[in-house]
Amino acid sequence: MTLKTIGVVGAGTMGNGIAQVFAQAGYDVRLIDVAQPMLERARTAIDKSLAKFVEKGKLVAADRDATLARLGTFTTIDALADADYVVEAIVENAEAKRDLFARLDALTRPEVILSSNTSSISITLLGAATKRPDKVLGMHFMNPVPLMTLVELIRGQSTSNESMQVATELCTKLGKNGVEAADYPGFIANRILMPMLNEAFFAVMEGVGTPEAIDAVMKGGMNHPMGPLTLADFIGLDVCLAILNVLHEGLGDPKYRPCPLLRRMVAAGHLGRKSGRGFYVYA
DSSP, rough: OOOOEEEEEEOSHHHHHHHHHHHTTOOEEEOOOHHHHHHHHHHHHHHHHHHHHHHTTSSOOHHHHHHHHTEOOOOOOGGGGEEEEOOOOOOHHHHHHHHHHHHHHHSOOOOEEEEEOOOOSHHHHHHTTSGGGGGGEEEEESSSSTTTEEEEEEOTOEEEEHHHHHHHHHHHHHHHHHEEEESTTTTTTHHHHHHHHHHHHHHHHHSSSSSSHHHHHHHHHHOOOSOHHHHHHHOOOOHHHHHHHHHHHHHHHHHOOOOHHHHHHHTTTTOOGEEEESBBOOO
16 A cells, blocks of 8 residues: 555644654645644744754755645544544543544544554554554654654554554655564663663652762763753653553553652643753753
8 A cells, every 4th residue: 555645643742743754755744633723833843843954954945845835734633534644642641542543443444554652552452442453553753753763663462564564664764763662561662761760760859869960970971862860851751750650550560660759740840841840940
């Protein structure tokens, strides 16, 4: 099946990045969000991102204009009735995703693959909400999507080899490296990353070091490009908490218990860069 029209549901940071890379690769993209202001912000963000590529000589102005022309925005998923492939990038909530997958299953053609950008939620669970679990898979992009080359491809219990092959080839066309992971809580990336971030949260809570000291040790001593607390602020502390909850509940191991300091910061609305305050304060 030739893929031409790609649906992306959710116009947040990840959704607009995913929409951009598909449009840059020559696909007609329909970006969906229930809130029109989110769609307007997404288009502005994509415009700025493409402008940076032009400024750095990585993209010519004509290609930028063509990319923007291939991007359509809509406030209802009805626009995806004839989509050839769908990527879901809404809030990291299992019930919200299951509801959306059930609606997409009823709307799109039976042969269309429904993928999720989830960073931790079970693909098998999402597939069970549809009548096509063989065509449901995880397509976990890394942030910022236009710059990061890795895509985690998650195979659910019923995902077919054919569906995984389509997703793998799609990654190649996007200039990404698709790496397969099994459907366990957190998959590969967050199964390893989140316990490290959580330990950094505990280190702050217990006074082992300041955020600046902890980040400096990991950057200077472990050669990480970004310290764990700076990274957590970039990801969003609420997202970190949601993923840790999935790991803790899904694996039943106390080593994944979210740090009480993280819970308190999220309750206070200190979510990192997006709220202006996390482990650091942002202008």
